[in-house]
Amino acid sequence: MAQQEARQRRPSIHDVASHAGVSAATVSKVLAGVTTVKPENAQRVFDAVERLGYRVDPLASDMRRAKRRIIGAIMPEFESEFFGSMVTELEGLAEQRGYTLVAASSRESEAREKEILARMHDWRVAGVVLAPVRNEHGPAAAFMKAHGMTGVLIDRVLSDDAFDTVSADSFAASAEVARMLIGNGHSHILVIGLAEQAATVRARLEGFRSQALALNPSVRIDVITSEVSVAPLRSSLRDYFGRGERPTAVYSLLLKGTLVALSEFRRRGWHCPDDISLVGFDDAEWMQVTWPAIAAVVQPVRQIASEAMNLLFRRVEGDAGPPTARLEPCQVLMRESVGSPGSGPHSGGGDRQQPPLS
Amino acid sequence: MAQQEARQRRPSIHDVASHAGVSAATVSKVLAGVTTVKPENAQRVFDAVERLGYRVDPLASDMRRAKRRIIGAIMPEFESEFFGSMVTELEGLAEQRGYTLVAASSRESEAREKEILARMHDWRVAGVVLAPVRNEHGPAAAFMKAHGMTGVLIDRVLSDDAFDTVSADSFAASAEVARMLIGNGHSHILVIGLAEQAATVRARLEGFRSQALALNPSVRIDVITSEVSVAPLRSSLRDYFGRGERPTAVYSLLLKGTLVALSEFRRRGWHCPDDISLVGFDDAEWMQVTWPAIAAVVQPVRQIASEAMNLLFRRVEGDAGPPTARLEPCQVLMRESVGSPGSGPHSGGGDRQQPPLS
DNA sequence: GTGAAAGCGCTAACAT
DNA sequence: ATGTTAGCGCTTTCAC
Numbered sequence: 134m135a136q137q138e139a140r141q142r143r144p145s146i147h148d149v150a151s152h153a154g155v156s157a158a159t160v161s162k163v164l165a166g167v168t169t170v171k172p173e174n175a176q177r178v179f180d181a182v183e184r185l186g187y188r189v190d191p192l193a194s195d196m197r198r199a200k201r202r203i204i205g206a207i208m209p210e211f212e213s214e215f216f217g218s219m220v221t222e223l224e225g226l227a228e229q230r231g232y233t234l235v236a237a238s239s240r241e242s243e244a245r246e247k248e249i250l251a252r253m254h255d256w257r258v259a260g261v262v263l264a265p266v267r268n269e270h271g272p273a274a275a276f277m278k279a280h281g282m283t284g285v286l287i288d289r290v291l292s293d294d295a296f297d298t299v300s301a302d303s304f305a306a307s308a309e310v311a312r313m314l315i316g317n318g319h320s321h322i323l324v325i326g327l328a329e330q331a332a333t334v335r336a337r338l339e340g341f342r343s344q345a346l347a348l349n350p351s352v353r354i355d356v357i358t359s360e361v362s363v364a365p366l367r368s369s370l371r372d373y374f375g376r377g378e379r380p381t382a383v384y385s386l387l388l389k390g391t392l393v394a395l396s397e398f399r400r401r402g403w404h405c406p407d408d409i410s411l412v413g414f415d416d417a418e419w420m421q422v423t424w425p426a427i428a429a430v431v432q433p434v435r436q437i438a439s440e441a442m443n444l445l446f447r448r449v450e451g452d453a454g455p456p457t458a459r460l461e462p463c464q465v466l467m468r469e470s471v472g473s474p475g476s477g478p479h480s481g482g483g484d485r486q487q488p489p490l491s
Numbered sequence: 492m493a494q495q496e497a498r499q500r501r502p503s504i505h506d507v508a509s510h511a512g513v514s515a516a517t518v519s520k521v522l523a524g525v526t527t528v529k530p531e532n533a534q535r536v537f538d539a540v541e542r543l544g545y546r547v548d549p550l551a552s553d554m555r556r557a558k559r560r561i562i563g564a565i566m567p568e569f570e571s572e573f574f575g576s577m578v579t580e581l582e583g584l585a586e587q588r589g590y591t592l593v594a595a596s597s598r599e600s601e602a603r604e605k606e607i608l609a610r611m612h613d614w615r616v617a618g619v620v621l622a623p624v625r626n627e628h629g630p631a632a633a634f635m636k637a638h639g640m641t642g643v644l645i646d647r648v649l650s651d652d653a654f655d656t657v658s659a660d661s662f663a664a665s666a667e668v669a670r671m672l673i674g675n676g677h678s679h680i681l682v683i684g685l686a687e688q689a690a691t692v693r694a695r696l697e698g699f700r701s702q703a704l705a706l707n708p709s710v711r712i713d714v715i716t717s718e719v720s721v722a723p724l725r726s727s728l729r730d731y732f733g734r735g736e737r738p739t740a741v742y743s744l745l746l747k748g749t750l751v752a753l754s755e756f757r758r759r760g761w762h763c764p765d766d767i768s769l770v771g772f773d774d775a776e777w778m779q780v781t782w783p784a785i786a787a788v789v790q791p792v793r794q795i796a797s798e799a800m801n802l803l804f805r806r807v808e809g810d811a812g813p814p815t816a817r818l819e820p821c822q823v824l825m826r827e828s829v830g831s832p833g834s835g836p837h838s839g840g841g842d843r844q845q846p847p848l849s
Numbered sequence: 850g851t852g853a854a855a856g857c858g859c860t861a862a863c864a865t
Numbered sequence: 866a867t868g869t870t871a872g873c874g875c876t877t878t879c880a881c
Contacts, residue, residue, distance in 0.1 A: 143615075145857090145858055146858065146860095147859095155867075156868045157858090157868090158861085158868060158869080159868075161859070162860090162867085169866060170866070171867085174867085188609070188613050189858090189859080190615065191610075191613055191614060192614060192859090193857070193859045193860090193873095194858075196551065196857090196860090196875095197860045197872080197873050198860070198873085199873095201550070210579070211576070212572050212575040212579065213575070217571070217574075218569070220594075221596050233593070233614075235593050238579050251546070252549075255546050255548060256549060256591075257548065392777060392780050393780075395777075395780040395782075396779070399784075417777065419753075419777045420777075422751075422754035423753065424753075424756075426757075503874055503875085504874065514852045514853080515852085515875080515876090516851070516877080517851060519876055520851085523876085527851090528851085529851085532850085532851085547874085548874055551857095551873070551876095554857050554874075554876090555856075555876045556875090556876070
């Protein structure tokens, strides 16, 4: 008995037309808001629409129009807060302009990214918001260029000669982290990251390094990065600490690194910030409720999304100016995971100390 | 200079036809894999397709077909790991069958949920995977029924008289949690939740309560739920502890509750599991790297997604059997946040104790 | 085996 | 101010 009620044909524009006693063209005009229609007829159309429960078929409508009112969004993954809220934001912004957002996950694969892009091209989307797996020089951006697609590149990009780009200002944010750590007296800092070839991750590293060295030329900065996945990063980190290295602070250039660092600390029974300080690029909801709360760089998701959509629609509407490269400022949230080196256990907002009941 | 290369018309099936010296109908047949075409002509078609870089326009194709090869997915949010991986899974499964998944977020609003559904109806999607904001009795499911849409309901549902449903077996998982907590000697347990009217959350509560009482009839179970959002839950919890209530364990029926509980513990300087034990429904990546690691009920995302798609496509292909209600088993992951009451600080895998370097 | 013809539901010229 | 005509790009009878 489920779902078997005959799904009879939905009313088409012609049904409305005949019920209203006008032509389909007139119905179309009324619904498009053309004002040159006789008010009486317009009213009859509205009545018929109401009575039949008519709604325009957006696909049929797009079929006839020059450009389809669909925006494609390609994210490396959907599982993280960052990309999850990015999609939510983009969806809202697309809707506001009467477009539908079709989102797809490249699952951190450049091959898949290109395939998805091809599929979106088949769909003849009006534009694409691409958060590339690696950077602006991947095969996906090349595909977009080759096929004359309109698009914006976001997140893991800095600038491009063909597309507008929008991303967090990694360099500035990292410099800010450096100021805070150096200011707290740290002089041996480990930076961990993934995919060093991504321009943004490099910017995060360089922003940190340059500012740190400027403030304290004798600071020791160790760097551990891993190209591919998170597993080798974990083992490198394990080796590093296993060799007896004891930096007083760790700066993780990406969320997964922060998790790895935390779990390695745990494994060794180290606590933040007494035994070691920790800051991560990318914030997450849980970071403010764990004990200690984890300091993090917060990326301006809303601004990135809205700027990206602004630029994209400018292009969709035909603007052909030179591509722009936007960097949106981040916020650095200092939390309890950062202390001063050598101040020992139970000193820096440390363990089992009663926090203020604010 | 960006994006201005004239995006010349893409080759249509007629272009392929003329290049191959056959009719559009034949091209269509070849591409559809019809075998009754003369091999020689088929080859010429493939050649032309190759030379022109032709790809069928899926929308135009769907236009003519009876049913469009689009599946809609509506999730309450995209920001959590659970729904993020759900979308990823669904996307893959839809693709496998040659369908495109169009996902949308209802942002925890039933009003928006219904609007999105209407839009998907406009799109004439072949089917919908709906994860309703509240439960199977909301306006969205009613809309689907009223319009004869095909669909599956997942996650916050138990069973329905019109649609197949797939969700985690909340009842059984909660009973398992009860066994573990009671087994550890807890006799005063606080259960916290949101949206008590959601059938699944009620199942989580009842599964826990019935099993706990069966094992220890004198167990004290306090329940704090809040209808709307997370803020009132937080203040109720604050009041509760403020009154001097001191359960030895907290079971949170949903992820956000786990975060609230943790942050309230923090605020009071309590540590798990020495001061209080904690288990949460819904696992998250960070829970295994914090100290202590948080015990959690893991929902079988992949199974739910794949079962949902199986059922959905059965309907899409015309099956009209009675609706089924599937419950997929969860896994309960005990972690360090759970200890035994009264065993005091530093006893139950507690603070600053060196964990084994496994 | 293959192609001509007829649309899917809509909109944009062009007449009137 | 409105209707007629001609498609958008494709698939599908149904003749040949």
